[in-house]
Amino acid sequence: MLHKKTFMLLLFVITFQIYGQQPATIKLTAETLHGRFREWAYPANGVTINTNAPALLWPGTNGEKKIMLQGDIGDDFTIDPKIHHVVYKVMLASDPDFKQNLISSEEQEWAMYPLHQPLKSGKWYWKYGYRQKSSQNWVWSPSYDFIVNPAAVNNPVSPTAATVLQRVSGQHPRLWNMNKIGNDFYLKNLSNPEAKKFIAYAEKLMLEPLPEEKPRRYIDTTGKSELQKKINIEAMYHGFGDMVGNPVRNLCIAYQLTKDKRFILDAKRRALNIANMNPDGLATRDDFTGGAILEAVAWFYDAGYEFLSSDEKTFLKSVIKLRGERIYRHLPNRFEININDNHIWQITLRNLAIGAVATIDEVPEANKWLTYIYEVWSARFPILSNNDGGWHEGSGYFKVNFRSFIYLSQLLGDLSGVDYFQLPWMQNLPYFLLYTHPSAASCMAMGDMWEKEPNIAKIDASFADALTYRINNPFLNTYVAAIKKDYPSYFTGTDDLLLYRLINYKSERNLPESSFNELPKSRWFKDVGIAAMHENLSDSSKNLSSYFFSCPIGSSGHGHASQNAFTINYKGKTIFGSTGYYSNFSDRHNLLDYRTSRAYSTILADSLGQKIGENGYGWTPRFITGKHIQYVLGDATKAYGPITNEFWLDRFQKINVVPNEANGYGERNITLYRRHYLQLEDGYIVIYDELEAEKPVKWTTQFQVPYYTIESKETASSKQQNFTVKTDVGLVNTSVFANTDLKMQVHDKFAEAAVNWNKVTGADGKVFEYKNQWHAGITSTPSKKMRFLTVIKIDGKAAEVIKPVALKNGNIQLNFGSWELSAQLNNDEAPMLNIKNEKLNSAFNYGASSIKLGKKTYQHQTSGSSMLVETINNKPMLQEVIDELPDVAKYDSKTK
Structure with missing residues (x-):
């Protein structure tokens, strides 16, 4: 839900077209939509919210000023100790004097207050206060107001954190409700073939020697440099924790599946071994x-509780406390x-959640750990999106979150009774998976580390399969069935989501499937600014796919400065996509290329390129999906300028x-960058760019090819440039x-050389070879205004020049x-793009011109809109769209 986000100032100007009654275009002037940290309170400004129990969010303070985040956990920075010296309170009422239906919170150490009680419909007022722990002087915010939508008043509401903690306390094992479902878990999995294979695997696991504190590999x-040495050392021990911890977890699971004490006793031997590892050592x-x-230690402490002596329990609790507090100190009033x-x-x-549940009431700190985790999960999940199921960082790092998505939803759902798999984001997640990463095909080719595993990886397969246990979606079932057919080896052996499948195991599962042919050819993930287009989603070997990016979150985290960029995949292969290699989050190649x-x-x-940071944002104002034409409009006007983000x-x-x-960064005062992107049936892509700046600029439209070569082609006109990408699919x-006049440069060099100094390995475990990749740049003469028109033909039989x-x-x-196109490239004339195919009875127009298709003429209702007309089953189908704000701009702005 939208209140789970952090944002900065939003102002927007609506430009009314002279021919229409409605606004056609919206110009966002906000410096950022999603800030790196929360800058104002939500909900506010009389916004109507579609929940009866919102999470109240506000800027954090150290008692003197708003909190500015120095870095993320894992970075080298010192946490401001003052952030832990502040407490907050919240007041909420249905009147501005705070007398009616008053709700007052207890004192708390974090800047969020998810409501766990229903509010009646209508207007509500709230404010927050803070004080330093050494003072009784409360500083109160102004009063904020919002409206609860009457349609939301009967929505179910999550229980309080205190209720959740009460449900946790009790006899061990507590994790996954095993003290309640343990016997049923044992009985139902007796006949589970996967459980039997896992038990056989656990038998072999007991034969493995105890691990030592030494690097997994040497670099x-x-x-x-000192920084590179530090990163190299981290790389040498990367995965060490899972390597030594997973066997403890797996042996505990084997014990719960069999009640065979050999497994839990070997888990104890291993748990005590890793518990004794130096918490300050490199490993x-x-x-x-x-x-x-x-x-891992918490797993055994919980599952093997009855096999521990009093001294051993005390020792393991001390380990859990020490390592848990190291994580927790990064959380309140910051995370x-x-x-x-x-x-x-x-x-x-x-x-930390697993450590907390295992030791509630036994490690005193565990109670505050779990309270905070439950509250932040209630207030902020899902992050980096709203309801659309999307994720802006690309597939490379999306998969790093999969285990937590599954197990925290399961664990906190067990304790709260809330089915987190029914959240709108979770319900839309299957569509994001199947549209942005079809089986037997490459991914969207964007974001950190996508190039390491561009195709479906084992964790992708097991995650999609895991969702089928709790989400009833026949298209998801079809997607997973395709993955099982294309990657059968992924479903043998074990994986990190095994326990989840065992908990939710049923001997017979009804998994109805629906054909992808029943789905629209494209889907819009507006919250993250991604449009995914397909010609044949059911068959990757015949599919043409386009992925368009213009993200309201900007280039945050593992996301890139890729606003209004695109990827084109054909027959499962990436033709156009991002280039370069991920050695580290911020080395020279990363930050300069x-x-x-x-x-x-x-x-x-x-x-000069776009800003790195949340303020280098874009958005997708328009989207249309048809039978023969797919369309999206991206706006990256606010993406350009110097880097000002302190983190970067x-x-x-x-x-x-x-x-x-x-080094490629600076100010050119861009005032307009809108890109119209269309995928047409028969393998054509059309791109129409509108560009403006305060002063004359040399505009360069780029094309990046990560796997193939580019050859320039001759042209008869200086106003046209052509090139061919030579691939193994045409x-x-x-x-x-x-x-x-245009000039083109084609080359295979990076702006900053790619060097695998960190010895990053590929999916096969071998050190990744960083090869040069091909790039084409087509540049205009200096001008304040510019329009490019690009036509791409996929699977050409010859090097055809249009x-x-x-x-x-x-x-x-x-x-x-069979397509006809006309476009206005004269900057002094109104923009216009018209595309028509009489054979397919399809036509598209952007601007004010009418569409003539067959014997009929279709007019825009709003001048400047985008309009698609298609004749389907002898009936004309018309879709006309104007700009639509992303939800963050509608609901969470500083001012109305």
Whole structure:
């Protein structure tokens, strides 16, 4: 839900078109939509919310000023100790004087208050106060107001944290409700073939020697900087915690499946071994490895409680407390106001939750751990989206969250009675998976680390399969069935989601399937600014896919400066996609190429790219899906400018690099960048760009090819440039047109060399070879305004060059295949794009022109809108769209 987000100032201006009664275009002028940390209270400004129990959110303070986040857990920074010296209170009432239906909170150490009681419909008022723990002087905020939608008054409401804690306390084992369902878990899995295979695996596991505190691999650090040496050491121990901790968990599960004491006694031997590992040693001192040790020790403490002596219990509790507090100190009055502290959401929140549940009332700190975890989960999950099921960081790091998505939803659902798999985001998640990463095909090719495993990985397969246990969606079932057919080896052996399947096991499962042919060819994930388009979603070997990105969250976390960029996949292969390689979150190649707009098929202004940070945002105002034409409009106007985000400036400083114009960053005062992107039947892509700046700019439209080569082609006109991508699935021919002279550069060099100094390995475990990749840039002469028209033909049989039928005063006409196109490239004229196919009875128009299709003429209801007309089953189907704000802009702005 929207209140689970952090945002900054939003102002928008609606531009009314002279010919229409309704606004057609919206210009966002906010410096950012989703800030790195929360800057104002939500809900406010009289917004109507669709829940009867919102989470109240506000900016954190250290008692003197708003909290500015120095870094994320795992970074080298010192937490401001003052953030732990503050407490908050909340007052909520149905009148501005706070006398009617008054709700007053207890004092708390965090800047969030998820309501666990229903509010009546109508207007509500609230405010928060804070004081330093050393003072009794409360400082109160202004009063905020919101309206509860009457349609939401009967929605179920989650229980309080106190109720959840009461449900946890009791005899061991507590995790996964085993003290209640343990016998049923044992009985129902006696006949489970997967459980039998796992037990056989656990038998072999007991034969493995105890692990030692030593690197998993060695990396030569000779000649490296101190920062690089630190990162190399982390890489040498990467995965160490799971390597030594997972056997403890697995043997505990084997014991619960069999009641065979051999398993739990061997788990004890291993748990005591890793519990004795040095918490300050290289092997287990970082947040990931330390968290894994915490989780494993807590697993055994809970499952093997009756096999521990009093001294052993005391020792394990001390280990859990020490490692748990190291995570928890990063949380209150910090984590909840952060847009996304990646490591915590990915892994360590789950580690701490398991430690907390295992030791409630036995480690006093565990009660506050679980209280905070439950409250932040109630207030903020899902992060990085609203309800659309999307994720803006790309597939590479999306999968790092899968275990926590599954197990925290299961664990906290067990304790609260809330079925988190029924949240709107979870219900839409299957569509995000199947549209953005079809089986037997490459992914969206964007974001950190996508290139390591571009195809479906085992965790992708097991995650999608896990969702079928709790989400009733026949298209999800079809998706998983396809993955099982394409990747049968993924469903043998064991994996990290096994326990979840065992808990939810049924001997007979009804998994009805529905054909993807029943789905629209495209889907819009508006909250994260992604549109996914397909020609044949049912068959990757015949499919043409487009992925378009313009994200309201900006280039946050593992996301990139890729606003208004696109990826094109054909027959499962990535043709156009981002280039470069992920060695580290912020090395030279990452900050000067891989993470930047230089690596994406988007626009540069005087060779300068988009800002890195949440304030380098875009959005997708329009979307249409039809039978023969798919369309999305992206707006990246606010993505450009110098880097001002303190988090990222610190990253540059640490590697002694300045984000200046020489390195691809700077101000060019871009005032407009709207990109119309269409995928047409028969393998054509059309892109129409509208660009404006305060001063003349050399505009460059880029094309990035990560796997194939680019060859430039001759052209008869200086206003047209052509190139061909040579692939193993056919030739891909591209032509770019403008109303000004164009120059093209084709090369296979990075702006900053890619060096695998951190010895990153690929999916096969071998050190990744960083090869050069191909890039094409087509640049205009300097101008304040510019329009590009791009036509791409996929699977060409020859290196075909499209020639204009006519070009007069910037009005260009093209014919390709059975399509006819006309566009206005003259910046002094109103923008216009018209595409028609009489054979397919389909036509599209952007602007004010009417559409003539067959014997009929169709007019825009609003000038400047985008309109699609298709004749289906002898009936004309018309779709007309104007700009639509993302939900963050509708509901969580600083002012109305």
